[in-house]
Amino acid sequence: MVSNVQTPAVPASAPMFGRTFLWSCLLIAVLLALPLVAPRYWVYFAGILGINIIATHGLNIMTGYTGLLSLGHAAFVGVGAYTVALAQLHLGLPFYIAIPLAGCAAAVIGIGFGLPSLRIRGLYLVIATLAAQFILNFVFVHWQSVTKGDVGLTVQPATVFGFPLNNETRVYYLILFCLVVATWFAVNVIRSRVGRAFIAIRERDLTAEVLGVQIVWYKLVAFALGSFYAGVAGGLLAYFNQFVNPEQFGLLLSVFFLSAVIVGGMGSTLGAVLGAIFMTLLPEFLREGALAVGGTFGFDIASILVPLREAVFGLLMVAFLILEPRGLAQLWKRARTRFSRSDNVA
């Protein structure tokens, strides 16, 4: 309980869009310049990071803001990736159509799985998304005639006015553009009527309904929007890797996105960004660490990297849920308050 509500202190969370805007511009400028100064590997890495952030935004909209737990996010990313691959292979569609199409395909398929259970409360949606994870992956593997099964599909580079995006740097700019739009869009949705409805449903759906929120509709919107983000991320991934196969979209990737949302802080757009960054960097550190340890003691570390990752993802998920459910975003906020306070004193 706040006891000092009488003192007209600086509002705890007054909007500060002006400053945020400046910082965002600065950040975008840095990201634009990155390929000019950084080694190729970094650019590749930044591209993956951007894709992961977009997908995490999607899951954060559904799970973090609206409280709709999805265990099958990776499968919807897969739908987007295959949509791009197929749209290009068979229809020769350009990327500026193929990528929105990837988002729409994921949204439509997502609704197909989610609709029956979105109408009711409880765990049913969780099961439906789990079903989506396994069934879609099954389709990727076994619908040989379309997906080429485990072999996968190759994707030709996207072209902009005849200019092929055929290396990491060029696709990186496409990803960066989508990332900026996706983040801006998510922030806007959340600070609008729609976003308020999402949070209200997460917190107290029945109260929200009495106040005029059509809960089934908004759950549907959140689910479709989240899947759309997943589809876009998948589409970008297809262009980035120029290659799509089922292995990329397994349960482990769903666990990855879920832990990114949780670690970052559920229901925070900043959290989705921080979580995705953290979770993408982590395996790299794990690998470096494991290789160092392996080198010292002379065992073959490479083989344990995948399970190590799985264990650490799970561990972080559990630890944050128990210890800091509001995630890195909260830690960040706390650090900033402390920082600005010492600023004022100085």
Add this chain to the structure above:
Amino acid sequence: MNTFSAFLEYSAVGIAAGGIYALIALGIVVIFKSSRTFNFAMGEMMMLSAYFFYTAAVTFSLGIFLGVVVAIVGSIAVALLIERLALRPMMGRPFIAIVMVTFGIGSIIRGIVGMIWGPNDLQIPAILARTPVMLGDIFIPGKTARAFAIAVVIVGGLIAFLRYSRAGIALRAAAADQITAYSMGIDVRRVIAFTWIIAAITGCISGILMANVNTLTPHLGLVALNVLSVVILGGMNSIGGVLVAGFIIGWLESVTGWMLGTEFREITPYILVLLLLLVRPTGLFGTKEIERI
């Protein structure tokens, strides 16, 4: 052999395989009854137990009997650890957060097992004889039939235990109404821990049986996810219904595997789940609870 007798044979095999699923389902439902927790880590608990058994029986050559004992003790220890460290702090939190915790635990266990025992299939010592069992002219593979028999005996024993023992009665009281149970002097925390022990035992046995019928891999536990899905839809209220759900999954997997090809086995339960959601969105036995605001 004509189609009908093939159908009978696949049905019998499926129902026999369903015995293991019923055992898993029982482990899931007791935990749900005591604490409203959906244990998405059930499959991994089961898979880990099978690795305990492998390590004791093969690596340390303790033999089958001691192997089983070690596996059960190990599983119980792990289950209690999970309950104490991860679920007790989550009491009173939204159910979706609790689901995420158990799901995360599943991931931890899969990862740890992968690191220690590696990703490859392991052969565990044959506990079950291979000689097939004949039911009239229906032929049931020996391991499946014997696994079924063991599962049925254990399920029966546990149900009797839950029905007549004091612990079982305390569980039912806590399941009906935690607050009243408290006021009657029942230590609900102990009841919850007790259900985790039961889940550890059923998980351990089903894990060892499963590893015997198939082979042992870190993915052994994924079947529990589909058991869980079907069980949730079947309705978590009655133990009987949940056991039936286990047998139905076994039957369906076997019959669809026969009709459509074995690759369809793994997704059959999920297709069933989606169909059920379409026709009966609140589940088969789901009762509509009247809520308050």
Add this chain to the structure above:
Amino acid sequence: MLRVDDIQLAFGGVKALSGVSVHAKTGMITAVIGPNGAGKTSLFNVVSGFYKPQSGRVTLDGEDISGLRPHQRAYRGMSRTFQNIALFHGMSVLDNIKLGAHTKLKSGVLSAGFRLRLTRSEESELSAEIQRDIIGLLELDRVQHHPVEDLAYGLQKRVELARALVMKPKILLLDEPVAGMNREEKSEMSRFVVDVRKNWNTTVLLIEHDMSMVMGISDHIVVLSFGKPIASGTPDEVRSNPEVIKAYLGAGDELTPAQKATAGARSQ
């Protein structure tokens, strides 16, 4: 304005409401009183569409709304507060209040996401309106940016009222708005309710245990006991009704001794 006719509502064997009728006249404050468990909140839940009664009708401005979902009733100008505070945690006070205006806004996800003119203009109008009409009236200016879960109980109740008011409801249902408040907070809250009625001519349906508030501000009172209507009329009529006194005295713990004394004294 709002009519509730002959409602029958049972939960399994428990009869929560039997044959309850209430008429809330335009621009009036109508109170529903009765001991705990009398069925007052259940009546509100029937009116909001959250409980489906076995029989009976709810009409708003002559339209039968019995078959409508809760959100559809909100779109027709019905708004309410809850007995047990039902604010949305994880949102600021201001956002909680804004949510109350959900039915007044039109932005869909695309308009919101791309920040189109529709969204920009309606959001800024809403903010201005809240600052002008609500924040000042309910004296919430100092806390408007605080997370709602940080506020003290009395303030939370006020935020709930604010949230119910932003949509400028035709009919406002208040479920025990001053329960658990101290005397000063109670008189403030009474004043807010009276102001709202006066400023916007809102029709109010009020559940309250606090007799001084009920007697002080209501135009009409309906008394429920064990789900049955036992009396109705003006405050004076109800005060002197022997059935009412019996119901209240029978319930024992419902009134403070002082209130019992007044109720008793008045009846003699």
